[in-house]
Each structure stands twice: as structure tokens, then as C-alpha cells.
Amino acid sequence: xxxxxxTVEVKRTYLELTVRAQLEACATDVHSARIERVRDCPCSFxxxxxxxxxxxxxWVDRLGWSDVEINAYLSRPGVSxxxxxxxxxxxxxxxxxxxxxxxxxEIAYFGLLPDFIGRGLGKLLxxxxxxxxxxxxxxxxxxxxxxxxxxxxxxxxxxxxxxxxKEETYRTTLAVEEAARxxxx
Numbered sequence: 001x002x003x004x005x006x007t008v009e010v011k012r013t014y015l016e017l018t019v020r021a022q023l024e025a026c027a028t029d030v031h032s033a034r035i036e037r038v039r040d041c042p043c044s045f046x047x048x049x050x051x052x053x054x055x056x057x058x059w060v061d062r063l064g065w066s067d068v069e070i071n072a073y074l075s076r077p078g079v080s081x082x083x084x085x086x087x088x089x090x091x092x093x094x095x096x097x098x099x100x101x102x103x104x105x106e107i108a109y110f111g112l113l114p115d116f117i118g119r120g121l122g123k124l125l126x127x128x129x130x131x132x133x134x135x136x137x138x139x140x141x142x143x144x145x146x147x148x149x150x151x152x153x154x155x156x157x158x159x160x161x162x163x164x165x166k167e168e169t170y171r172t173t174l175a176v177e178e179a180a181r182x183x184x185x
């Protein structure tokens with residue numbers, strides 16, 4: 001008999017930059033990384049980035065998306081995928097979603113593949129995501145993080161100039177092996 005899944009309380013924090021000048025520059029000694037927009041993103045690559053970057057952080061919402069759902073989402077105006085590569089290997093990505101309604105751009109997903117965490121790449125990737133969001137015509141750049149995300153996420157956001165503007169809590173269920181992995185981190 002399998003052990004029961006674990007229900008946990010999660011705190012989600014929304015953060016924003018309301019003017020471009022809020023972006024705090026970051027010094028980095030990473031010169032071998034390149035970041036480029038993924039045009040006509042294949043569904044398999046979209047799934048790979050989402051699954052591998054989010055596997056330790058309970059990213060589950062999109063795991064069941066069909067090719068039709070992925071293509072419909074990616075074809076929406078204002079949605080773009082950007083991949084980071086280091087030494088030719090995918091190292092991370094971010095996804096921007098620009099809203100024509102209010103002019104804001106959400107950094108909808110952002111993160112590094114596990115093998116690339118701790119190398120100084122996160123601050124570089126985030127700074128580029130913010131730059132690209134403003135370049136898309138954003139009137140405000142925002143994102144959210146939660147207590148299931150990497151512990152370095154919130155400090156990175158704050159160091160780049162983001163300020164919290166809303167918090168909420170919710171409950172979610174983690175599979176036993178997922179809960180054990182998160183506890184070990």
C-alpha cells in the first residue's frame with residue numbers, strides 16, 4: 001500500500017516593477033551563457049523546459065496539456081518563450097505574457113534546470129526577462145513566487161528591484177516522493 005499524499009499550505013507572493021528604473025543591475029562573471037527567443041517553439045521543447053525546470057517545485061498545471069493546447073497558448077499575441085543556453089545545453093527559460101488590456105507583462109514562468117542552479121545564471125536570466133518585458137511595451141512587469149519555489153527565488157527577485165504587492169495562501173497536495181524531495185532540499 002502506498003503512503004498517502006501530503007496536503008500542504010502554500011504562500012504565494014506577487015511582486016512587481018512599476019517603472020523600468022526600479023531594475024537593479026546585476027554583476028555576473030558568466031560570459032558563456034546566451035539567451036534567445038524560441039520562435040515556433042515545438043511542443044516537445046515547451047514540455048521539456050516546463051517539466052525539467054519545474055520538477056522540484058510542484059509545477060504540475062501544464063503537464064497534461066495536449067499539443068493542441070500548447071500550440072493554442074503559444075500562438076496567443078504577447079506570449080513568448082526565451083531559452084538560456086550554456087555550453088550549447090539548455091540551462092533555463094522564461095515565459096513572458098503581455099496583456100493588451102492593461103499593458104502589463106507577466107514573467108509567467110522562470111527558472112533554471114537543476115544542473116545549472118548555483119552558477120550565477122538566475123540573476124542574469126531574470127535581468128534579461130525584465131529587459132525583454134519592458135522592450136515589449138510593458139507598463140508594469142510582474143510575477144509571482146511561492147513557498148514551493150527554490151529558496152533563492154525570492155532573494156533574486158528582491159535584489160533585481162521587485163516589490164511585493166499581494167500575498168495569498170492556498171492548499172495543495174504533494175505526492176509523497178515530491179514532499180520528501182522538497183524536504184531534503
